[in-house]
Amino acid sequence: MFLSVVICTYNRGKYLPMVLDSLKLQQYPTDSFEIVLVNNNSTDDTEPIVRAYQQEAPSLPLNYLVEYNQGISHSRNRGVKESKGDIIVFIDDDETVEPDFLRSVNDFFTQYPDAGISSGPVIPVYETRQPEWLSLFTMRLITGAYDKGDHIKPLPPKDYPGTGHACFRKDLFDKYGAFDTALGRKGNSLMGAEDKDFFLRLMNGGEKCYYLPAAKIYHHIPDSKLTNEHFKKLTYALGRSERIRTLNLGKPAFYKRLSMEIVKWGASLLLYGWFLLTGRVSKGYKLLEFRWQVGKGLLGR
Numbered sequence: 001m002f003l004s005v006v007i008c009t010y011n012r013g014k015y016l017p018m019v020l021d022s023l024k025l026q027q028y029p030t031d032s033f034e035i036v037l038v039n040n041n042s043t044d045d046t047e048p049i050v051r052a053y054q055q056e057a058p059s060l061p062l063n064y065l066v067e068y069n070q071g072i073s074h075s076r077n078r079g080v081k082e083s084k085g086d087i088i089v090f091i092d093d094d095e096t097v098e099p100d101f102l103r104s105v106n107d108f109f110t111q112y113p114d115a116g117i118s119s120g121p122v123i124p125v126y127e128t129r130q131p132e133w134l135s136l137f138t139m140r141l142i143t144g145a146y147d148k149g150d151h152i153k154p155l156p157p158k159d160y161p162g163t164g165h166a167c168f169r170k171d172l173f174d175k176y177g178a179f180d181t182a183l184g185r186k187g188n189s190l191m192g193a194e195d196k197d198f199f200l201r202l203m204n205g206g207e208k209c210y211y212l213p214a215a216k217i218y219h220h221i222p223d224s225k226l227t228n229e230h231f232k233k234l235t236y237a238l239g240r241s242e243r244i245r246t247l248n249l250g251k252p253a254f255y256k257r258l259s260m261e262i263v264k265w266g267a268s269l270l271l272y273g274w275f276l277l278t279g280r281v282s283k284g285y286k287l288l289e290f291r292w293q294v295g296k297g298l299l300g301r
Contacts, residue, residue: 001106003033004085004170008067008075009093010039010187013046015220020053022096024060028103034061036083040075041068041187071186073179073194076163080173088173092164095122096218104214105167108152116169116207117199119161120215122146127222133282134226137271138290141234142226144219148211155211157203163195165217176201183245190234193241235290239297261298265291 039046050064067078080088087109108118124143139145184194246254268291275284
């Protein structure tokens with residue numbers, strides 16, 4: 001089975017050698033996969049870094065492209081369009097994988113012909129250390145942490161993974177269309193929801209998504225992603241993204257999302273009380289700040 005590893009990047013040139021090194025060590029034939037690296041108008045030294053890497057590792061099947069339409073959705077759509085593989089393997093530009101990663105993906109899709117999507121564990125790797133305020137309820141948003149156990153199993157529709165650690169049969173893009181370019185990050189913007197929109201289309205169509213524990217991904221977290229400023233911007237952008245996504249579906253979908261937010265506020269207040277009682281004030285405070293910023297974004301404030 002031929003695999004296409006799609007990496008979309010914006011101004012993270014310094015991380016790319018680390019990402020590519022992990023792919024260079026794959027225990028999978030180089031004539032059975034390709035790397036499609038899409039540079040989305042980076043203003044740093046991404047291009048010379050990639051060109052130098054191509055010179056240093058000529059045996060690595062690396063296809064370098066520039067996508068001039070700004071946005072992660074444009075980049076992913078371009079990566080899929082240019083790919084030759086039966087399976088599209090998305091890896092973010094700050095992630096690394098183990099040497100058996102591609103082999104595990106290939107074996108899974110060979111053994112599970114009913115599977116349309118797979119995703120494995122995401123393990124955060126902190127530049128310094130995990131902050132005290134990070135909890136189970138804020139960790140996935142900030143670090144992408146994802147762990148569903150040690151066994152292959154189907155995932156329910158509401159438990160979809162992030163695109164940055166997911167694999168898709170390529171024909172799903174012909175069947176369900178591309179990522180919505182009105183959604184997702186553009187440049188330094190932290191907007192999102194393109195993953196959710198795409199996954200919901202697939203899940204509503206009856207496609208099966210499986211958890212694949214052997215396909216581990218390590219997400220490298222710089223200290224800059226753990227600041228108060230980044231947290232506020234990211235959580236507010238989450239709310240704004242949900243506002244755009246649901247309004248695109250119609251007012252009933254938006255009002256349903258508002259009602260869900262009210263329920264989440266109730267649960268967050270209960271958890272806040274629990275954190276206070278157990279002496280973990282910073283975790284409780286961050287959880288309420290999370291909900292506050294999401295609510296502001298959702299209401300367009």
